[in-house]
Amino acid sequence: MLPDRPRPLKLSIVFPLFFCLCTVFLVAVPLYTDPLNSLIGIGIALSGLPVYFLLVRSPDTRRPRWLRAAVAGVSRHIQLLCRAVVTELDPDDSRPKSQ
Template sequence: MYFVLFAYSGWDTLNYITEEVLDCERLYFVAAREGHLPQILSMIHVTQFTPVAALLINGTLTMFFLIVEDVFELIYYYSFSYWFFKGLTIIGNIYLRFKQPNRRRPLKLNLLCPILFCLCTACLTAIPAYTDSVNSLIGIAVTLSGLPVFVIGHFLVKTKWPPCIKRITSKSGKSLQLLFYCVTIDKDDSTEQSSSDTTDEQS
C-alpha cells in the first residue's frame, strides 16, 4: 500500500514539474511571437513543433538559478515574484473584460473567479512583503532585470540596433536553425483581425 502511495506521489510530482517546464516555454514562445521578446525565441521545430529556443533559454536560466546556495531563498524569490505578476496578469484580464467586452475569449468564466484569484494573490504577496520586505524587493529586482531585453526587443526598432547585437542575433538565429532544424513563427493576425471586425460591426 505504501509503495502505491509513494509511486503515485512521485508520478504526480513529475507531472507537475513537466507541466511547469512546458508552461514557461510557452510563455517565452508566445511573447516572442507577439513581439514582446526577441524574435529568435519564437523558433519552433519543423516536425516536432517544439519551441527549441525557449527551451534553451529556460535551461540556461535554470542553471543560473542553481548558483544560489540556499534553495529556500530561491523558492522565496520565485514564489513571491510568481504570484505578484500572476496577480497583475489577472488584473489586466479584468480590465480588458470592461475595456474590450467584445474581444474574443477562448475561455469564459464568471467575473467572480478572477476577483477571488486576485484576492488570494494579494494575500500571498502582501504577507511576505510585510514580514520580509528585503527578500521581496530582491525577488522583484531579479524579475525587473529582464527589462533591458524587453526594451531592446520590443521598443527599439531593429534598424537602430547596435551592430554588435545585429551580428549576434543573426548568427545565433542561423546557427539555431541549422543545428536544431527549426524556423521562426510569424504572428498570426487572423484572430485579432476577426475580433476587431466583430467589435466594429457591433459598434
C-alpha cells in the first residue's frame, strides 16, 4: 500500500513461515481429532459472511437508508469506545496524490 512508509519492525521470512505452520497445525489437528465440533465451529464462523457482504462489502448506494444510518451510528460508537483517532502516520486522503 505505502512502500515508502518507514517500518518500525523488520522481520526475516522465518517468523511468518513459522506462524503459518503453527496456524495450519492449530486448524488441522482439531479437524482430524474432532471433525464434527470443528465443522460446527467453521459453520458458525462462516455464518458471518452474509453480514460482512451486506454491511461492509456492498456499496452504500445499494443499502437502505436506515441500514446506512445504523451502521454509521454503530461505527461511531465503537470508535468512541475504542478511542480510535486518526494519527499522524495515517494517510491524508484530502491531499492530491503526487506522481
